[in-house]
Structure formats: structure tokens, C-alpha cells
Amino acid sequence: MSFLTEQPEAIQAIAGLALMVLLAYGARLVVHWILLHGFSRWIEAMQARWTRVVLHRNVLNRLEKITPSLVVQMSVAAIPYLPTAAVSIIRNVAVAVTVLQIVRVLMALLDALHEEHERSAGSLAVSTRSIKSHIQLAKLGLMLLGGIVIIAALIDRSPLILLSGLGAMSAVLMLVFKDTLLSFTAGLQLASNDMLRVGDWIEMPQLGADGDVIDIALHTVKVQNWDKTITTIPTWRLMSESFRNWRGMSESGGRRIKRVVRLDAGSVCFLKPEDVERLQHIALLRPYLEQKLQELDGANSAASRALGDLAKAPANQRRLTNLGTFRAYINAYLRHHPKIHQGMTLMVRAMEPSSEGIPMELYCFTASTAWIEYEGIQSDIFDHLLAMLPEFGLRLYQKPTGQDLTSGLRLRQGLNQD
Known part of the structure; x- marks a missing residue:
């Protein structure tokens, strides 16, 4: 110091x-x-x-x-x-x-x-x-x-x-x-409204977003689309514009199937007795056919007493159709399917016929919400139903292609030459 x-x-x-x-x-x-x-x-x-x-x-x-x-x-x-x-x-x-x-x-x-x-x-x-x-x-x-x-x-x-x-x-x-x-x-x-969480699957088509939310920040929300691209959405646009959140579907435990099978209207007809006898061998259809046959017998007997000989005309009788029977088969098939959620809405309906055939719509929910498993279940169901159409005498509707028209024209020319 x-x-x-x-x-x-x-x-x-x-x-x-x-x-x-x-x-x-x-x-x-x-x-x-x-x-x-x-x-x-x-x-x-x-x-x-x-x-x-x-x-x-x-x-x-x-x-x-x-x-x-x-x-x-x-x-x-x-x-x-x-x-x-x-x-x-x-x-x-x-x-x-x-x-x-x-x-x-x-x-x-x-x-x-x-x-x-x-x-x-x-x-x-x-x-x-x-x-x-x-x-x-x-x-x-x-x-x-x-x-x-x-x-x-x-x-x-x-x-x-x-x-x-x-x-x-x-x-x-x-x-x-x-x-x-x-x-x-x-x-x-x-x-506050619990409208969005990390991990939710949302769709916002106007911004090209369709995938999982991976980040919610102050200014932006990041969505990883299914093709692995990233869409960045301004947070305020989620309140000013509409978007779809699939969280409710995931939490419910079921994912909706809403798809139609288009049938050729020209293949719809009444079932003959031999057709009914053949279809009774299908286990899923047997209860429906037994109940329906009893109902038809009672209705036709009452018509016979009321109309007399006129009741023998086919037009005055109640008969089974292949379209209605196929619809009943689809309903029974879905009711017994182990991967269809039985606690949710299940419906099969024939919709209004159009120039593209008769739409038969299936409305039900799978028991799994996983995307890959859902698509597999849906594909298996429609594979089976399309393969069952010939059993009922029905045909799938398909618009004629150029090849169909060419084949038909050649066939007609061959018949004219003969």
C-alpha cells in the first residue's frame, strides 16, 4: 500500500x-x-x-x-x-x-x-x-x-x-x-375456447393446410401437411376465417364412412322363388328373408281375399326385389362387422336415381380413427360388396368408354352383314 x-x-x-x-x-x-x-x-x-x-x-x-x-x-x-x-x-x-x-x-x-x-x-x-x-x-x-x-x-x-x-x-x-x-x-x-391444440389435425383449404398442428406460437401456427410440407398460418387468421378441426373425431373413437355404390338401374328386378331359396343359404340374410316372407305371405293372403282372382296378377302382389334384399344384406353385414362402431349411426339407403345409376349409400363409423387402418377397413367393405353384386343379380354402373362404343359398333356391323 x-x-x-x-x-x-x-x-x-x-x-x-x-x-x-x-x-x-x-x-x-x-x-x-x-x-x-x-x-x-x-x-x-x-x-x-x-x-x-x-x-x-x-x-x-x-x-x-x-x-x-x-x-x-x-x-x-x-x-x-x-x-x-x-x-x-x-x-x-x-x-x-x-x-x-x-x-x-x-x-x-x-x-x-x-x-x-x-x-x-x-x-x-x-x-x-x-x-x-x-x-x-x-x-x-x-x-x-x-x-x-x-x-x-x-x-x-x-x-x-x-x-x-x-x-x-x-x-x-x-x-x-x-x-x-x-x-x-x-x-x-x-x-380459452379450446379450439386448437398441438397435435390436432386441421384443414384450412384456403391456405393449403391439411395436417397436424406442430407448433402454436404468438404470431404463427405451423401445420405439417400429410405430404410433409409445412404451412405457416398467421394466428389471427384462425379467428377471422373458418377451419376444420378433426379432434372431435379422434376423441369419439369412430371415423365416418360415407360412400356410395352406384348400381345399374337396368339390373333391378323382382326375385324369383329360386332366387329367394338360393339367398336363404346366406347366413346374414336368413333372419331378414324369413321375416319378410312371413310379412309378404300375410299381405298377399289379405289381397287375395279382397281382390279374388285379381290377386294372382304379379302387379297386385308384394314381392321381394334384389335391390331391397341387397340393401338388407349390407345393413346386416355392417351390423356384424367387428371393425364397425356399433354405438354410432349406422344406415344404408338407396338415394335418388340419376343418369349415373342408383346410388346405394353406406353411412357408418369405423371402430378405429387411425388413417391407415380406417382406409383398410373401408376398402375391405367395398371390395366385399362389389364382389357380392352378382349374387343378387345386380350390376355396378359404369359410364361407357370409347372402347365400349367401338365394340358395340363392330358387333352391330357384324350382325348387319350376317
């Missing part, structure tokens, strides 16, 4: 600054050792979720970086012969650095909270509401507030003065952050 007191004042000030810097970084090393070794066992022993957030490695790493600026703030005034202006500047810069590091610690806490939320959702193996948009908004607020406090510290003014100045710029701020405000409002409405 005698050597330092004998030196000029500038050398003592420089030596004091150097000693302060060494003390600041020495304190950081001490804090680093305490946080690394002192809390490591505590972190391993405690399994609470809040400990994994508060004592996250990134949080601790950023927390130790606050130490040097705090040491500078407390020790700068003790440096001998340091000008008052220099002391004020160094202290203001140290305060600004401290605020910056505090903001970084808080942002690391938000990242740790988001990471813990995602880990918990993954362990439950269910779709969950995303908090990423809220995390991003909180980070944006921290950066704005931290920026105001840092600027106020550097110019040595109260932050309230800057905040009052921002009030006059509110119109400009509203214009600059218009999309952010719209997206945040839309995100709140989506979350």
Missing part, C-alpha cells in the same frame, strides 16, 4: 479499477462454484417441477453473470482519486448490465417453464394446449421493459419519464405492434 500511495493519483485510480475487475470476476467464479456444486445435489434430490424450472442449468448460468456488475456497483465508489463523472458513468453502465442480466435470467426461466410444460405433455402422450404464444409475449414484454430501464440507467433518468413519453407515442406503437396484438388476442380466444 505504501507503494501505491507514493504513486500519482492516476496510477492509483487505474490500480483500483484493475483490482475491482479482478474482484468482480473472482466473485463470479465463487458464485459459479456455489451454484454448480452447492445446488447440484439439491436438484437431484428434489423432483418437484418447480425445482426443475427455477434451478434449471441455463437459469443458474445466467444468474452467476449478475455478480460482476453488482460488485462493480458496490465497489466503484471506493476507488481512490476516480473522478465523480467516471464513477457515475461506470455505475450507470453496471446498473444497465445488471438489468440486462436480470432480463436474461427471467427469459431463461420462461424457457425452462416452456420446456417443463412440453416434457409433461409428452409424458402424458396426449395433445395439450401450447403456452408458447404466452411465453413469447412475456419475453416481448420483458425486452421492452428491460430496454426502457437500461436506457434510463444509461442517461441517469427515471424510467417513469421514458414511460410517460411512450404514452404520447401510443398510436405509433399500436401501428407497429398491430399484428402482435391481433395474434395475441386470437391466441387467447383459441386457448
